[in-house]
Amino acid sequence: MTLANRSLVTIDDLSNGEIESVFSLADKMAGALDRQTDVCQGKIMVSLFFEPSTRTRLSFEAAMHRLGGSVISAVDIGATSLAKGESLADMAKIVGSYADIIVIRHPWEGSAKVVADYAGVPVINAGDGGHQHPTQTLCDLYTIQKERQTIRGLKIALLGDLKYGRTIHSLIFALAKFGANILFCPTPGLEVPQNIIKKLVTEYGGEVEIQPAVEGKKRAGVLPMDAVYITPSSPHQLALMPGINFDLELKTGVDALYVTRPQKERFTYDEGQGINSSLVVNKEFLKGKEFKKTLVMHPLPRVDELAYEVDADPRSMYFKQAARGIPIRMALLALLLGSREVAVREEPDFFRSKVNYPIYKGGYEVTCPNPVCVSVQGTETKYLKPEFKIVSLEPLTLRCVYCEHGFEPKYIASADWHEGRLDTKKYHRADSHWARTIKPENLIVFNSKSEAEAQGFKPSRYAGAGHPGGD
Numbered sequence: 001m002t003l004a005n006r007s008l009v010t011i012d013d014l015s016n017g018e019i020e021s022v023f024s025l026a027d028k029m030a031g032a033l034d035r036q037t038d039v040c041q042g043k044i045m046v047s048l049f050f051e052p053s054t055r056t057r058l059s060f061e062a063a064m065h066r067l068g069g070s071v072i073s074a075v076d077i078g079a080t081s082l083a084k085g086e087s088l089a090d091m092a093k094i095v096g097s098y099a100d101i102i103v104i105r106h107p108w109e110g111s112a113k114v115v116a117d118y119a120g121v122p123v124i125n126a127g128d129g130g131h132q133h134p135t136q137t138l139c140d141l142y143t144i145q146k147e148r149q150t151i152r153g154l155k156i157a158l159l160g161d162l163k164y165g166r167t168i169h170s171l172i173f174a175l176a177k178f179g180a181n182i183l184f185c186p187t188p189g190l191e192v193p194q195n196i197i198k199k200l201v202t203e204y205g206g207e208v209e210i211q212p213a214v215e216g217k218k219r220a221g222v223l224p225m226d227a228v229y230i231t232p233s234s235p236h237q238l239a240l241m242p243g244i245n246f247d248l249e250l251k252t253g254v255d256a257l258y259v260t261r262p263q264k265e266r267f268t269y270d271e272g273q274g275i276n277s278s279l280v281v282n283k284e285f286l287k288g289k290e291f292k293k294t295l296v297m298h299p300l301p302r303v304d305e306l307a308y309e310v311d312a313d314p315r316s317m318y319f320k321q322a323a324r325g326i327p328i329r330m331a332l333l334a335l336l337l338g339s340r341e342v343a344v345r346e347e348p349d350f351f352r353s354k355v356n357y358p359i360y361k362g363g364y365e366v367t368c369p370n371p372v373c374v375s376v377q378g379t380e381t382k383y384l385k386p387e388f389k390i391v392s393l394e395p396l397t398l399r400c401v402y403c404e405h406g407f408e409p410k411y412i413a414s415a416d417w418h419e420g421r422l423d424t425k426k427y428h429r430a431d432s433h434w435a436r437t438i439k440p441e442n443l444i445v446f447n448s449k450s451e452a453e454a455q456g457f458k459p460s461r462y463a464g465a466g467h468p469g470g471d
């Protein structure tokens, strides 16, 4: 099977079988890194890194060199014509005509999707703001698979910045795809965004059990666990749901502890003032029985959350994770460039990771409320139309197709109620029964009464004057 001409924007772009095929080609290449120079001869990779990087950029560039291809690069937005107001779409079209594959890191969430939509060549997301970092996840999964021979049924604790950590977001979905259980251990104030929890439960199955914060600290010992995801393939699910025994979850041991640094560059001003992430994973921390056989992982770079004294501990995996970036990225480049083909396991994924939700394209100006979404940035708004998946009717929830940020609009109307009849041009509260009756193709949403009224809609008796969801 060929993966030629495919892009990797989110981890959902690869099936489990395809990920396993990347791993098996990486295994082959790892054994002969210096004997692959015929694989991508004549191909050019463009490396666009508009945020700092050591591992991802240099391992992609090293991987392309080892495959015999060439690399062109830009590492500073200020040195490209984006600084003169060029759009991502125009840049993508141009760069796509110069190179065979694009690797991009950019601070805007959804930026890699825009580049993939316009480039005409495969695009690899090397990190789009706090959204996703799928190739780091391939390195993480590959490491777990190599060290434990399986991912299914394992218990993986995620510690630190679960709100802005893009490696965390990709890894959560990947672990769910492969049937692992997840312990969420956030720095207070940096919990996993609700839209990620919702997607995890609705699209990958399983259950998320939330633990009350105070009790959690008492019962969970050193790990500040606030929630657990139990995979549908786990016998735990039957035995312990509802009401997971958090103590038991820890006593039976943690297979991997995935530590992340606080992503301070993405903090709001208040978060910068208020968030205190004093927990340090060190020898003392790892003395607990639950960590006896734990793989200590980190996407790196580290700051203060992981002590250097752990480096000599055989449980430390982070330098192996980074080193495995070379064969993983070599395999990925060779496959997406069509220079290698691999057998892909035919059976369907164990978990459903794609749902065909109806799309809301608007018609009235509802924009993504995420201020770092690519779709709301000045130049990009000239050609990108806001587009959302309707992921739930109760409550009505839209998910931006670019950054995957979810939100619940406050007011709704239907396009077919007012056609030609101004007296029926009414808007309603989104939590009224009307939300369930409107056909997706007729749905109109508003974030405020004033937005609805500016478009000529009048409040119905279901608009709930004085409702807390009002302006």
Ligand code: CP
Pocket: 052, 053, 054, 055, 056, 057, 133, 136, 299, 300, 301
């Ligand atoms: N893990 C990772 O993305 O590292 P860099 O930021 O150094 O690329």
